[in-house]
Amino acid sequence: MDNTNQRKALVNGEVGLFIRGLIIGKVLTIMVIGGLLWWLLKSNFLTRNSINSSSQNINSLSTTVSTFQTVTNVPNASFNYGGSTAWASIRQLVDSQIQSDRPELQLRYVNPVNGSPGSSSGIRMLLDGKLDFAQSSRPLTDEEQAIAKERGFTLKERQVGRDGIAVVVNPSLNVPGLTVDQLQQIYLGKITNWNQVGGTNLAITPLSQRPKDADTVIFPSNSNLKGQAFGSNVQYVYSTTEAVRQLSKTPGSVYYASARSVLPQCSVKALPLGSTSGKFITPYRKPQVSPEQCLHQRNQLNTQAIKDGSYPMIANLFVIIKQNKGREQQIGNAYANLLLTDQGQKAIRQAGFVEVR
Structure with missing residues (x-):
């Protein structure tokens, strides 16, 4: 048991x-x-937190807005500048904002003593030491770069905006449009009557600034027509304002200039342009404002056609900077940097141009 x-x-x-x-x-x-x-x-x-944190940092960076206040190396001094008349609305709107936000920087616009104001005269004054930087609505030429090199420095162009080149005529003229080649042939004196381009039997009176003072160009530097002399029938004017006055008095006259400068004018009519006949693009937003409506509503730049390149004559806006490692180079770079901020690009758009970023 x-x-x-x-x-x-x-x-x-x-x-x-x-x-x-x-x-x-x-x-x-x-x-x-x-x-x-x-x-x-x-x-x-931890991985999710790290990803979320990185995403938040990226989003924070992407939403950071650059302003006139965020630009560094802005000199505390007074500077002379000048050049393109197409920049008039930028000087009025954008530059006044810059000087309000950055009072240490004082800008003084200087007109040429001889000749009319424009891109060419402004660059010439920069070369001669009469300006600290220049505003241009065309690229630099080989000749301008050669002169700078002879004088011991170089010139740099920094693009800050876009414009179109508009062709304007008397409102009574009935023409469907022009190709770029037809416009060039008019100024070379090869096309002399509007009936050669689909208009009535009326002599063409081309108006232009003198090439040495020109604000915009219709013979690009890469064109076979570069350096060609205008026809003997071209009449030279001091400024766009003078040209607009003559256009309103002369039925057969024609003029080309910054689209932003001439589209709001009530006494002229802008023509559609095309690279080829039958494919005309308007420099203005449709519908076109008639002279009768113009006092209450102005034509606006066709920004979409400028952006996508369908409009055949574009004028890029450049700050021309003297590369001499001196005060001129400092202010030129600072001014371009100010215009390329988010605030500057928005102001350029408000001034009637197309931004570049």
């Missing part, structure tokens, strides 16, 4: 040990699995 009880006690003890072993094993297994799950969840959580 005692032996039987001992055997039962031994068996029960072994069973108890076995059960305790199973329980301990399960607990250890659960602890290992739980630890592994905790590690995985923690890693995933």
Whole structure:
């Protein structure tokens, strides 16, 4: 009997040990699995937080708006500048904002003593040391770069906006449009009557600034017509204002200039232009405002056609900077940097031009 009880006690003890072993094993297994799950969840959580943090930082950077106040290396001094008449609305709106936000910078517009104001005369004055930087609505020429090199420095152009070149005529003239080639042939004296381009039998009177003072050009530097002399029938004017006056008096006259400058004028009509006949694009947003409506509503620049390049005559707006490691280079770069901020580009758009960024 005692032996039987001992055997039962031994068996029960072994069973108890076995059960305790199973329980301990399960607990250890659960602890290992739980630890592994905790590690995985923690890693995933930290990764998500890192991604979210990076995303927030990127979003924060992408929404940062550059302003006139954020531009560095703006000199504390007074500077002379000048050049393109197409920039008139920029000088009126944008430059006044710059001087309000950065009062340490004072800008003084200077007209040429001889000749009419424009891109060419402004660059010439910069070369001669009469300006600290220039505003231009055309690229630099090889000749201008050569003169700069002779004088011990170079010139740099920094684009800050876009405009179109508009061709304007007397409102009474009935012409469907012109190709770029036809316009060039008119100024070379090869096309002399409007009936040669689909108009009435009326002599053409081309108006232009003198090439040495020109604000915009219709013979690009990469054109075969570069350097060609205008026809003898071209009449030269001092400014766009003078040209507009003559256009209103002379039915057969024609003039080309900054679209932003001439489109709002009530006494002239802008012609559609095309690279080829029959594919004319208007420099203004349709519908065209009639002279009768013009006092209350002005024609606006066709910004979409300028942006996508479908309008065939574009005028890029450049800050021309003297590369001489001196005060002129510092102010030229600072002025371009101001115009290329988000605030500057918005102001250029408000001034009626197309931004570049």
